[in-house]
Structure formats: structure tokens, C-alpha cells
Amino acid sequence: MALLEIRALRKRYGTVEALRGLSLDVERGEFFGLLGPNGAGKSTTINILLGLIIADSGSIRIFDHDFTSNHVAIRRRMNVAAAFTSMNGVLTVWENLMVYGRIYGVKHLPRKIDELLERFEITDLAKRRLQHLSSGQHTRVTLCKGFLNDPELLLLDECTVGLDPDIAEKTRRALQAVQRERKTTILFTSHNMNEVEELCGRIAFLSQGEILRVDTATHIKRLIPHQVVEVAFQAGSDLTPIRQLHGISRIEQNGDHALRFILDDPTRQLDPLLRHLTQSGNPIVDIHVSRPTLEDVFIKVARGEL
Amino acid sequence: MRLMNSQDYGFSATAIGGLVYKFMCLCYRSLDRVFDIIYWPVISLLLWGFTSMFIASTSSFSGVMEFFLGGAVLWSLFWRAQTDVGTFILEDFWSRNVYNLFASPVTSIELFVAIGLIGLIRCILSFLFLSFLAWGLYAFNIMDIGGTAIAVFTSVLLLFGWVIGILIAALIFRYGLRIQILAWSVGFIIQPFSCVFYPLDSMPGWVQGIAITLPSTHVFEGLRYAIATGELAWQPLLISLGLTAVLFVLSIAYFQYALYQAKKLGLLTRFEMA
Structure with missing residues (x-):
């Protein structure tokens, strides 16, 4: 269920x-x-x-x-922690968490608040008014509120x-830890x-x-099936025979001595491509295979291409 | 989701405690909330005190001081009760706290019980302060009107103030902050029709028609009657108390309806972005 x-x-x-x-x-x-x-x-x-x-x-x-x-x-x-929302700005962090802790009927509330402030590394902000916090600090207070009632x-x-990369990383770790526990x-x-x-x-x-x-x-x-292989060759290489390679979905020039190969069916196309490249006699100076990221899928969905 | 079901009537003492704690923190952390317990009522008391002193010195009309100061002190109760509901609701809008508050298990009943409790404390403080001030400045003791009379008058005015405050809160939920001015201005509209400082029968006929429907009118008519005769006109007062109680229930129902409409239209989440 x-x-x-x-x-x-x-x-x-x-x-x-x-x-x-x-x-x-x-x-x-x-x-x-x-x-x-x-x-x-x-x-x-x-x-x-x-x-x-x-x-x-x-x-x-x-x-x-x-x-x-x-x-x-x-x-x-249940509970929620949402960006772009707030609690009462004139109240301190501690007071806001006390209010919500009581609303949610949290037992041993002061201890619980201490524990969460420590977990999200904002113990020093307890007595500060919410309206005086930075957006990153504010976000962590919101997360404390979200976890108040377990x-x-x-x-x-x-x-x-609004979190800087360091705090964002710590926050992700904290989220994972709390979720696991x-x-x-x-x-x-x-x-x-x-x-x-x-x-x-x-x-x-x-x-x-x-x-x-x-x-x-x-x-x-995998909603985006293709992979992109970018290959850079030594200067002076003759790329003409490579550009005439069959069985590759698309081949594009990627600078003076580089090519981009788009593979719609990588499981069938990748191996022959790599064999052909090594057999072509042109020294390869760099190669990069990129798979579609979640962001690629996101962009395609947003543009209505998926 | 239905407009209201049984769980919306339930309440948790702990949740009410949390909300009362919030309102108390708002009161002592915000100078505005301390200031408004005293400022307007004192201005009103000074204004009507000096006016009544002038009238008393130029006419043979007896009981002028009691009429005006009694009216000013009691009207401040209605004013306090009505604006408190509006401003405490508005605090959550101003702080962008509506989202978190209404995503929590708080019910409207808990919210209004908490506002009612904190509002009652603020009304008592305001009433005591004004009573002492009126006694100190003008030697006017409001308790001379009688403890029972004061209890009945204040009950009707407090309840009626909450009715108006809840209706304004409902309108704010439905139409947003663009109508927030109602929280302070509606009292000014109701005051002339409530016969605070003049008798009902001195008004034009059409005004009397409106005034008679307001519970506050019966309180101030009752006040003047009590000052003049030393007795309470029980029947109109009980009718106005009953009417206010009915209006109170209707105002809660209207608030629930406005909240339901706000949720149907997705307004609660848009207020956060406003």
C-alpha cells in the first residue's frame, strides 16, 4: 500500500x-x-x-x-518546507519554531528545536529575528520547521x-541523514x-x-536516446574519410580539427565508430562521450520536444 | 473537499496555545501592537473629555460627562476587538506566513479562539487604562454605571467587534491585501450609525432604520438609559446580545466560505507571492 x-x-x-x-x-x-x-x-x-x-x-x-x-x-x-514562503518576520527563529512546534503538538519541543538547529548548523541564529536573516539562513530555518514534527x-x-554550494551540500547530507534515520x-x-x-x-x-x-x-x-561523441584530432589530420562514415546518425564539424558524432542508437553505433576512428590513422588528442543529462530531458520537455 | 466537515470544528488546546504565544510575541516585539492598545483610545478620550467639559460648562444638560466618556470608553472596546481580528490576520499576510499557517493542522476555530483570547487580554488592558485615565483626568468612574451593565455592554461590543473583524478577515482572504484598509476603516463607518454620542431618536428616519439593526446602537442607548435612570433596559440588550451571537455564528460560516473560495481559486498560495 x-x-x-x-x-x-x-x-x-x-x-x-x-x-x-x-x-x-x-x-x-x-x-x-x-x-x-x-x-x-x-x-x-x-x-x-x-x-x-x-x-x-x-x-x-x-x-x-x-x-x-x-x-x-x-x-x-506531514509538513512542508517551501522556498518563497516565510514565518513571522518580527519573531525570532526560536519563537517561530516554538509556535509551529505547538501547532503540530511536538513533545519535548525545546530539545527538538535545539537538535534541529544544530543539525542545520544555525544554533547561533536562534535569538535572531527572522526578518534579519539572509535567504540561505532563512531556508535552513524553513527546513527546521519542516522536520519539527518528525x-x-x-x-x-x-x-x-538561495543556499551557497557548501551549505547546499551540507543541507543535502542533512536531508539524506534525517530521511534515512x-x-x-x-x-x-x-x-x-x-x-x-x-x-x-x-x-x-x-x-x-x-x-x-x-x-x-x-x-x-533514456527518454533521450542519443549520445554525443566529441573527438579532437591532431592538427593537419585529414578528416574527409571520417566525415563520410556510414551508420552514424549525424556528424558535425566541431572546430578546425574536431568532429562531433551524434549516435541515436549508441549500443549499436559506438563500437563501430571507435574502431573506425582508431583505424583512420589520424592521431586523436582528446575524446569526450557525453550522455544525456536530466537537464537535457528537462529542456526537451520544456520545449515540447518530448 | 467539502466547505466544512466535523474536523474543522475540533480544536487542540496546544495549537491554540501556540497561536496565543505567537500573538503575544507579536505584541511585545512590535511597537505598533503595543501602541494601538493606548494611542487611539486615549486620543478619543481626550477629544470627548474636553468636548464634554465644554458642553457641560455652557449648558444645563446633566450627565454630559458620563454620556460622552462612557461612550468613548465603550466604543474603544468595539474598536479594539474589531481591529485586532483584522490586524492579527493581516500580520500573517504581511509576513508571508499564510502558506505555512494554513498548510499546518490549524483550524479556523483554533485561529479565532486564539485571536479572541489575545484580543480579550488587549481589550481588558485598554479598558482598564482608559477607565483609570478617565477617572484621573475627568473624575469619571465608569463603574458607577454598574458592574452588571458594564459586563453586558462589553460582552455585546466585544462580540460585535469580533463579528465585524471576522467578516473583514473573510473579505481579505477572498479579495487579498488590496482591501486591507477595511481592517481600520470599517469602524469609522459603523460609528455614526451606532449612536455612540447621541440618542437614536435624534437621528433622521432612514439612519434610525439602519442604526436599529446594529447591536452596538442598543448598547449605547442602554448606556444612556442606565446613566439617566440608574437601571438597565434588559429587553433590548438581551435582543442585541442574541442578535450578536447569531451574527457571530454567521460571520464564522462566511469566513469558512471565503476560505473555501480562496482555496478553490488558489488564492492562498498567490498571497505568498504578492
Whole structure:
């Protein structure tokens, strides 16, 4: 039984159809990514799961309970950390966390807050007003709030925005550690593809309110089948015979002494290509094989090419 | 999601405690929230105190001081109760806290109970401060009107203030911050029709038609009657108390409806970006 079951979720804003019958299962303990270009329906989905937006139709079951008729009890067992939202700016970090800790009915609250502040390395900010924090510090306070009630389901909406690379890395480690320790199910959205690939076991790729594919990052990247092989030859090489090579999808000039080979079927095309290159007699000075990244898939989805 | 189901009526004392703690922190961390307990009520008391001193010195009309100062002190209760609901709701909009608050398990009932509790404390503080000030400046003791009368008057005004505050909060959820000015301005619209400083029968007929529907009018009519006769006009007061209680329930229902509409239209999340 999935921890989160979404069935045929639809939401329309005027003439814009934000969700077109979205269905999704997320298993207990999964770190699940929700990817897609702006307007794909990620935030609408998350906001419906939080009860901030009411869907036009469809059903949601969380913890094996219908969300509509049990949303208060269900929300006690989940939480959210979203960028671009805040808590009360005039209150200190500690006070804000005390407020939310009480709202969520957290036991041993001061100890819990101390533990989270330490985990996200912001203990020194406890007495600072939220409005005086940098965006990166603010993001980490939001994450502390998200973990306050040891949620069984945590929704992280672009929660690492504004963090410098060092803190972002530490935050990812902290997220992974907390998720492992508590078996928290995490639904994660981000525009940082490397982050999604690193953290998420499975990813749902959304486009125009529908799920294009749910799979691991490795499998999703295969939505773009081709590989690109870039080869640089020694100056003075005769590239003409190589350019006439058959069985390669496309060959492009890539500078004076370099070629780019696009392979639509790498499993069949790569080996003959490499054999031909070594047999051509032109000394190779550099070679680079690039596989499609999650970002490539993202761009193609955003441009409607997939 | 239905407009409201049984879970929306439930409440957790811990959650209410959390919200009261937040409002208390807001009060002592924000000078505005301390200032507004005192500033406007004091201005009003000074204005009507001096006015009544002038009228008392130029006419034979007795009880002028009681009429005006009693009105000023009691009106400040309505004002405080009404603006507190609006401003405490608006604080969450200004802080971009609406998203996190409404994504949490907080119910509207918990929110209003918490605002009611903190509002009650602020009203009591404001009332005590003004009462002492009126006594110190003008030798006017509001308790001379009678403890029972004060209890009934304040109950109706507090409840009616919350009704108006909740209706304004509902409109803010539905139409956003562009109508936030209502939180401070609606009191000014209601005041002339509430007969705070003049009797109902001195007003034009069409105004009386409006005034009679306001619970606050019956309080100030009752105040003048109590000052003049030393007795309470129970019947109109009980009717206004009952009317206010009905309006209170209706205002909560309207708030739930406005919140439901805001969620249907996806407005709660857009406020964060505003």
C-alpha cells in the first residue's frame, strides 16, 4: 500500500488546465522527485496535498486515509518546507519554531528545536529575528520547521534555493541523514537537476499537468536516446574519410580539427565508430562521450520536444 | 473537499496555545501592537473629555460627562476587538506566513479562539487604562454605571467587534491585501450609525432604520438609559446580545466560505507571492 495515492487529479484555473487527471503513487520511505518546467503542475500538486488548493476532481489518500475527510489529522503527520514562503518576520527563529512546534503538538519541543538547529548548523541564529536573516539562513530555518514534527510525509518545494554550494551540500547530507534515520517519505521539487538526481530514488516528470514518466533518473535520461561523441584530432589530420562514415546518425564539424558524432542508437553505433576512428590513422588528442543529462530531458520537455 | 466537515470544528488546546504565544510575541516585539492598545483610545478620550467639559460648562444638560466618556470608553472596546481580528490576520499576510499557517493542522476555530483570547487580554488592558485615565483626568468612574451593565455592554461590543473583524478577515482572504484598509476603516463607518454620542431618536428616519439593526446602537442607548435612570433596559440588550451571537455564528460560516473560495481559486498560495 502506497503512503501517498493520487488518482485522476484535475484542477483548472479559468481556461488554464493546471492538472489533467494526474495519478501518482509514492511508497513509504521514498525520496521522490517531482520535476517539470514552470507551469507543469508541480506546485499545484503540492499545494493540493497541503490543503491550500482544492482540486476540481480526483482523490488523494495519505497514510491510507482519504485526505478530504481527514485533512486535519493527516496534516499533523506531514509538513512542508517551501522556498518563497516565510514565518513571522518580527519573531525570532526560536519563537517561530516554538509556535509551529505547538501547532503540530511536538513533545519535548525545546530539545527538538535545539537538535534541529544544530543539525542545520544555525544554533547561533536562534535569538535572531527572522526578518534579519539572509535567504540561505532563512531556508535552513524553513527546513527546521519542516522536520519539527518528525513528519511521515515531508513536502520540499525548491527548499534549497538561495543556499551557497557548501551549505547546499551540507543541507543535502542533512536531508539524506534525517530521511534515512526516520524513514521519512519525501516529495521533492527542485530546478537543480543534479540535486534531484542525487537525492531522489524515483522521479515523476510532469508536463502540462500530466505525468510524462515515473522512473529512476537513469531510466528517465533514456527518454533521450542519443549520445554525443566529441573527438579532437591532431592538427593537419585529414578528416574527409571520417566525415563520410556510414551508420552514424549525424556528424558535425566541431572546430578546425574536431568532429562531433551524434549516435541515436549508441549500443549499436559506438563500437563501430571507435574502431573506425582508431583505424583512420589520424592521431586523436582528446575524446569526450557525453550522455544525456536530466537537464537535457528537462529542456526537451520544456520545449515540447518530448 | 467539502466547505466544512466535523474536523474543522475540533480544536487542540496546544495549537491554540501556540497561536496565543505567537500573538503575544507579536505584541511585545512590535511597537505598533503595543501602541494601538493606548494611542487611539486615549486620543478619543481626550477629544470627548474636553468636548464634554465644554458642553457641560455652557449648558444645563446633566450627565454630559458620563454620556460622552462612557461612550468613548465603550466604543474603544468595539474598536479594539474589531481591529485586532483584522490586524492579527493581516500580520500573517504581511509576513508571508499564510502558506505555512494554513498548510499546518490549524483550524479556523483554533485561529479565532486564539485571536479572541489575545484580543480579550488587549481589550481588558485598554479598558482598564482608559477607565483609570478617565477617572484621573475627568473624575469619571465608569463603574458607577454598574458592574452588571458594564459586563453586558462589553460582552455585546466585544462580540460585535469580533463579528465585524471576522467578516473583514473573510473579505481579505477572498479579495487579498488590496482591501486591507477595511481592517481600520470599517469602524469609522459603523460609528455614526451606532449612536455612540447621541440618542437614536435624534437621528433622521432612514439612519434610525439602519442604526436599529446594529447591536452596538442598543448598547449605547442602554448606556444612556442606565446613566439617566440608574437601571438597565434588559429587553433590548438581551435582543442585541442574541442578535450578536447569531451574527457571530454567521460571520464564522462566511469566513469558512471565503476560505473555501480562496482555496478553490488558489488564492492562498498567490498571497505568498504578492
